[in-house]
Amino acid sequence: MSPWLIILSLGSAAVLLAGALTKKFWPAFFGLSAVATVGISVLAPSYRWWLPGGAQSPMGTEIDDLFYMILIITTVTYIAVHVVLITALIKFSGKPGVKASFSHGSHALEVVWTIVPAAILLFISLYQIDVWMRFRNFATFNRHSRENPVAEVTARQFEWRIRYPAPGKKLMQKPQPDDLYTVNDLHVPFGEPVVIQLRSEDVLHSFFLPHLRIKQDAVPGAIIPVQFQANFEGEQELVCAELCGWGHYKMRGQLTAQRKSEFDKYLRDLQARQSDDGVSGGRAAAVVTQATPKAENHP
Amino acid sequence: MSTHAPADTAHAHDDHDSHGHAAHDSHGHGHELSFFQKYVFSTDHKVIGIQFLITTLLMLMVGGALALGVRWQLAYRFSTMPIVGQLVFANEGGQISPEFYTMLFTMHATVMIFLVIIPILAGAFGNFLIPLMIGADDMAFPTLNMLSYWFMWPAIFFFGLSFFVEGGASSGGWTNYPPLSAIRAAAPGSQDGQTLWLIGVTFIGVSSMMGSVNYMTTIINMRAPGMTLFRMPMTIWAMFITAILQAFALPVLTAAGFMILADRTIGTCFFIPGGLTVNNTPTTVGGGQALLWQHLFWFYSHPAVYIMLLPAMGMVSDMLSCFSRKPLFGYKPMVYSIAAIAGLGFIVWGHHMFISGMNPALGMTFMISTMMIALPSAVKTFNWLGTMWGGNIQFTTPMINSIAFVSMFVVGGLSGIFMAAVPVDIYIHDTYFIVAHFHYVLFGATLFGCFGAIHYWFPKMWGRMMNETAGKIHFVISFIAFNFTFFPMHFLGAAGMPRRLADPYNYPYLEHLLPLNQFMTWSAIVMGFAQFILLANFFLSIKYGKRVGRNPWNANGLEWTAPSPPGHGNFDILPVVYRGPYEYATPNLDVDYFPQTQYVPVEQRVNVAHGH
Ligand code: HEM
Ligand SMILES: [Cu+2]
Ligand SMILES: [Cu+2]
Numbered sequence: 051m052s053p054w055l056i057i058l059s060l061g062s063a064a065v066l067l068a069g070a071l072t073k074k075f076w077p078a079f080f081g082l083s084a085v086a087t088v089g090i091s092v093l094a095p096s097y098r099w100w101l102p103g104g105a106q107s108p109m110g111t112e113i114d115d116l117f118y119m120i121l122i123i124t125t126v127t128y129i130a131v132h133v134v135l136i137t138a139l140i141k142f143s144g145k146p147g148v149k150a151s152f153s154h155g156s157h158a159l160e161v162v163w164t165i166v167p168a169a170i171l172l173f174i175s176l177y178q179i180d181v182w183m184r185f186r187n188f189a190t191f192n193r194h195s196r197e198n199p200v201a202e203v204t205a206r207q208f209e210w211r212i213r214y215p216a217p218g219k220k221l222m223q224k225p226q227p228d229d230l231y232t233v234n235d236l237h238v239p240f241g242e243p244v245v246i247q248l249r250s251e252d253v254l255h256s257f258f259l260p261h262l263r264i265k266q267d268a269v270p271g272a273i274i275p276v277q278f279q280a281n282f283e284g285e286q287e288l289v290c291a292e293l294c295g296w297g298h299y300k301m302r303g304q305l306t307a308q309r310k311s312e313f314d315k316y317l318r319d320l321q322a323r324q325s326d327d328g329v330s331g332g333r334a335a336a337v338v339t340q341a342t343p344k345a346e347n348h349p
Numbered sequence: 350m351s352t353h354a355p356a357d358t359a360h361a362h363d364d365h366d367s368h369g370h371a372a373h374d375s376h377g378h379g380h381e382l383s384f385f386q387k388y389v390f391s392t393d394h395k396v397i398g399i400q401f402l403i404t405t406l407l408m409l410m411v412g413g414a415l416a417l418g419v420r421w422q423l424a425y426r427f428s429t430m431p432i433v434g435q436l437v438f439a440n441e442g443g444q445i446s447p448e449f450y451t452m453l454f455t456m457h458a459t460v461m462i463f464l465v466i467i468p469i470l471a472g473a474f475g476n477f478l479i480p481l482m483i484g485a486d487d488m489a490f491p492t493l494n495m496l497s498y499w500f501m502w503p504a505i506f507f508f509g510l511s512f513f514v515e516g517g518a519s520s521g522g523w524t525n526y527p528p529l530s531a532i533r534a535a536a537p538g539s540q541d542g543q544t545l546w547l548i549g550v551t552f553i554g555v556s557s558m559m560g561s562v563n564y565m566t567t568i569i570n571m572r573a574p575g576m577t578l579f580r581m582p583m584t585i586w587a588m589f590i591t592a593i594l595q596a597f598a599l600p601v602l603t604a605a606g607f608m609i610l611a612d613r614t615i616g617t618c619f620f621i622p623g624g625l626t627v628n629n630t631p632t633t634v635g636g637g638q639a640l641l642w643q644h645l646f647w648f649y650s651h652p653a654v655y656i657m658l659l660p661a662m663g664m665v666s667d668m669l670s671c672f673s674r675k676p677l678f679g680y681k682p683m684v685y686s687i688a689a690i691a692g693l694g695f696i697v698w699g700h701h702m703f704i705s706g707m708n709p710a711l712g713m714t715f716m717i718s719t720m721m722i723a724l725p726s727a728v729k730t731f732n733w734l735g736t737m738w739g740g741n742i743q744f745t746t747p748m749i750n751s752i753a754f755v756s757m758f759v760v761g762g763l764s765g766i767f768m769a770a771v772p773v774d775i776y777i778h779d780t781y782f783i784v785a786h787f788h789y790v791l792f793g794a795t796l797f798g799c800f801g802a803i804h805y806w807f808p809k810m811w812g813r814m815m816n817e818t819a820g821k822i823h824f825v826i827s828f829i830a831f832n833f834t835f836f837p838m839h840f841l842g843a844a845g846m847p848r849r850l851a852d853p854y855n856y857p858y859l860e861h862l863l864p865l866n867q868f869m870t871w872s873a874i875v876m877g878f879a880q881f882i883l884l885a886n887f888f889l890s891i892k893y894g895k896r897v898g899r900n901p902w903n904a905n906g907l908e909w910t911a912p913s914p915p916g917h918g919n920f921d922i923l924p925v926v927y928r929g930p931y932e933y934a935t936p937n938l939d940v941d942y943f944p945q946t947q948y949v950p951v952e953q954r955v956n957v958a959h960g961h
Contacts, residue, residue, distance in 0.1 A: 099840035124763040150675035150934040151739035186709035260845030271622025296448035
C-alpha cells in the first residue's frame with residue numbers, strides 16, 4: 051500500500067464524517083466519489099495501470115496523442131459537471147419551510163449547452179479522420195510496402211500461421227512451393243512501414259499488437275492488408291483480441307522487429323532449415339508443400 | 350407544508366384510501382376472478398408489471414452469480430472455487446475450465462441484457478406505470494400483455510437448459526459472431542447450446558414485441574382527458590420512444606437469428622464464407638458473409654442499448670424533479686433529446702465494427718454520427734443538473750440513486766467518446782475499456798435508476814413503504830462496490846487487457862494487473878451480496894413496510910391519485926388532467942406540489958394573476 055492510498059482513505063473517512071456532522075452527508079459522499087475517481091486516475095500510471103509504455107509505432111504515437119487529447123477534454127468535462135452537481139447538492143439540500151425556485155428552464159442555457167458540446171464533438175471527429183484514413187485506407191499506405199507485403203498472417207484456432215515469400219520473391223496470394231512458414235512467430239524489419247496480409251482460416255480473430263496500438267480483425271473470407279511500423283528492436287506480444295473459441299486466451303504470438311539485414315538473414319535461415327531434407331542440402335521445395343497441407347485449402 | 354418526510358403527509362385524497370378497494374369491489378365486474386386469473390395468468394397490467402419485476406430481480410441474482418464466476422477466474426485462474434466449485438464443477442476438480450469460462454460470460458451478458466435490463470424497464474416499469482401515469486384503466490391489449498410476460502419463461506427455460514446439453518451453453522459472447530456461432534464444430538458451446546440460445550432470444554424478442562405494440566397503442570389512444578402529449582411525464586415519453594425503437598429494431602434481430610439458425614440446421618450459409626476449415630472438419634462451401642451478422646446484430650443491438658437506458662432516463666427525470674421539489678428543467682429539450690437519441694441510434698451501429706475490416710469511409714460516417722449521439726446525452730445531463738440547481742433537495746433513497754445515475758452516466762458517456770474516436774478505438778476495441786463503458790451506462794446508470802424507481806413506486810405497488818435505512822445502506826454498499834469493481838476496468842483497458850480471455854496473465858504484459866483484478870473481484874463479491882439487502886427490503890416491506898396513503902412523496906403524477914395499491918381498473922375517480930407533471934414549487938399554492946388533476950377555481954387563478 052502506498053502512502054497515497056492511506057492518505058486517500060483517511061481523507062475520505064474524514065470528509066464523510068464531517069459531512070455527516072454537518073447534515074451534508076450525501077453531498078460529501080458524492081463529492082468524495084468524484085474526487086476519488088479523479089485521484090485514482092492520477093495515481094494509476096504509477097502502478098502501471100495504464101498504457102503499456104509509450105507507443106512503439108508512429109501510428110501508435112498519434113493514437114496516444116488523440117487518447118490524451120480526449121482524456122483532457124473528458125476530464126475537464128467530468129470535473130466541471132461534478133463541481134456543478136456537488137455545489138447544487140450542498141447549496142440546495144432540503145431545508146424545511148423553503149420552497150424551490152419555480153423555473154422551467156432557460157432557452158439561452160439550452161442553446162449554449164447544445165452548441166458548445168456540439169462544436170467540441172465535431173472538432174474531435176474532424177481532427178482524427180486523417181489518422182483513421184491512414185490506418186485503414188490502403189491507398190494511403192506506403193507504396194513500396196503495399197506492393198511488397200512482408201508476410202501473410204493466417205489466424206486459426208488457436209494460432210497464428212505466418213507465410214513469408216522466399217527471399218527475393220514477392221508474396222503471392224496463392225501459396226508458392228518455396229514460401230516460408232512459421233507459427234506464432236512474426237518477424238518484420240523495424241523502422242520502416244511494413245504491410246501484412248491478414249486472413250482467417252476458420253472463425254473471427256483479431257490481430258492485436260498492444261505496444262504498437264495496432265488492431266485489425268481477421269475475417270474469414272477476406273484478405274485485409276494491415277500496415278504498421280515497429281519503432282523498436284526486439285520482441286513484443288501479438289495478441290488475439292476477438293473471441294475465437296475456448297482457447298482464445300492462449301492464442302499468443304510474438305512480434306520480432308529486427309534490423310533489415312538481420313531480417314533478411316532470418317528469412318535465409320528459415321529457408322535453409324525448411325528445405326533441408328537431410329540429403330540434398332536444401333532444394334527439396336516439395337517437402338515444404340507437403341509439410342503444410344493446410345495451404346491447399348486457400349482459395 | 351413544504352417538508353417532505355416521506356410517507357406521513359396528509360393528502361386530500363387520503364381519506365379515500367381505506368375504502369379504495371371497497372369502492373372498486375362495489376363497482377365490480379360481475380364475475381369473481383380465480384386465484385390463477387388474478388395472480389398467475391393475470392391480464393391486469395399492475396400484476397404483470399410486478400410479475401416482471403420479481404422475475405427480473407431473481408434473474409439479476411442469477412446473472413450476478415454467473416458474473417462472480419467470471420470474476421473468480423480473473424482473480425484466481427484455474428483454481429478451486431470455494432464451496433461452489435465442488436458443487437458445480439466437480440468434474441474439473443472444482444475449477445472453471447476455459448470453455449466454461451466462455452459460457453459464463455456469454456450467459457452472464459445474455460441473462461443481464463435479455464432477462465434483466467430490458468424486461469425490468471419495459472416489462473416491469475413500463476407495464477406498471479404506463480396506464481397509471483396516463484390515466485388509463487389498463488393496457489390496450491391486456492391478453493397480449495399477459496402473453497408478453499409468459500413468453501419470457503420459455504427463454505428462461507431454454508437458457509437454463511442449454512447448460513445441460515452436450516457441449517454446454519452458448520459460448521460465443523452475447524454478440525455471438527459467426528462463424529464461431531454458426532458452425533457446430535467451432536466451439537463446444539456452438540453445439541446445441543447455441544441453438545437453444547437463438548430460440549431463447551427469439552422468445553424474448555416476441556415478448557418485447559408484444560409489449561412494444563401494446564405500449565404504443567396505449568399511449569397513443571388511452572390517455573386521460575387533458576393528458577396532451579406535452580403533459581406526459583418523461584417516463585411515458587421514454588417508454589413511448591423505447592417502444593418505437595423496439596418495434597423498428599427487433600425484427601432485424603429476429604430475422605438474423607432465424608438466418609443463423611438456418612445456417613446451423615438446414616445448411617444455408619448466410620454467414621459462412623466458403624473455404625473455411627474449422628477444427629479439422631470438412632471445408633465449408635458457399636459464399637456467405639461473416640460481417641453481415643455484425644451489421645444485422647448491431648442494427649438491433651445499438652438501438653437496444655438505448656432501449657436499456659431511455660426508460661431509466663425517464664424515470665430518473667421524474668424522481669429528480671420530485672425530490673428537488675422543482676419543475677423539470679427544460680422539459681421540451683428533454684423530450685427532443687430522447688427523440689434525437691432514438692433517431693441517431695439507428696445510424697450508429699457501425700461503431701461496434703470499426704476494426705472489423707469494413708469500408709473505412711463507412712467507419713468515418715459512423716464515427717461522426719456516434720460523436721453526435723453524445724450530444725443529446727450531454728443535453729440531458731445538463732438539464733438534470735439544472736433541475737437540481739435551485740431546488741430543495743430531499744435525499745431520499747430514490748433521490749440518491751437518481752443522483753448516482755447522473756454521476757455514473759457522465760462517466761459512461763465520456764468513455765464513449767474515447768471509443769467513438771476511431772483511431773483510439775483501434776487500440777481499445779475489445780479491451781476492458783469497453784467493458785467499463787457499458788457497465789457504467791448499464792449498471793451505473795440504468796440499474797441505479799431502477800433501484801431508485803423500485804423504492805419510489807413501491808408504495809404504489811403495495812401501499813407500504815420500503816425501509817429507508819435499508820435502502821440507503823444498500824445504496825452506499827452497491828455504489829462503492831460498483832465503482833471499485835468497474836472503474837479500474839478503464840485502466841485494464843488502457844493497459845491493453847482484452848476482454849473474454851480465460852487467462853489474461855498468459856500474456857506477460859498483463860501479469861502485473863493480477864492484484865488489481867483480485868481487488869475488483871472482491872468488490873464484485875461484496876456488490877453481489879449487497880443485493881440481498883435489496884431483495885430482503887423488497888420482500889419484507891410487502892408485508893411489514895409502513896402503511897402509507899396514495900401520495901407518500903407529494904408528487905404530481907396521475908399514478909399518485911389512484912389508491913395504493915390501485916384496484917382493478919386503477920382509478921376510483923377518473924382523472925382529468927389540467928397541467929404537466931412537474932409543477933412543483935408553484936408560487937400559486939401554499940404547498941410545493943401541484944397534482945396534475947388538481948382543479949383550481951377561476952377566482953383563485955385570477956387572484957394569483959393579480960399578485961396574491
Ligand atoms: C454517450 C454516448 C455514447 C457513445 C459515444 C458510445 C460509444 C460506443 C462505442 C463507440 C462502442 C463500441 C466500442 C467498441 O466495441 O470498440 C460502444 C459500446 C457499447 N456501448 Fe456505448 N456509447 C454511448 C452510450 C452508451 C449507452 C447510453 C449505452 C447503454 C445504455 C451504451 C452501451 C454500450 C454497450 C453495451 C457497448 C458494448 C457492446 C459489446 O461490445 O458487448 N453506450 N459504445
Ligand atoms: Cu481469439
Ligand atoms: Cu452502440
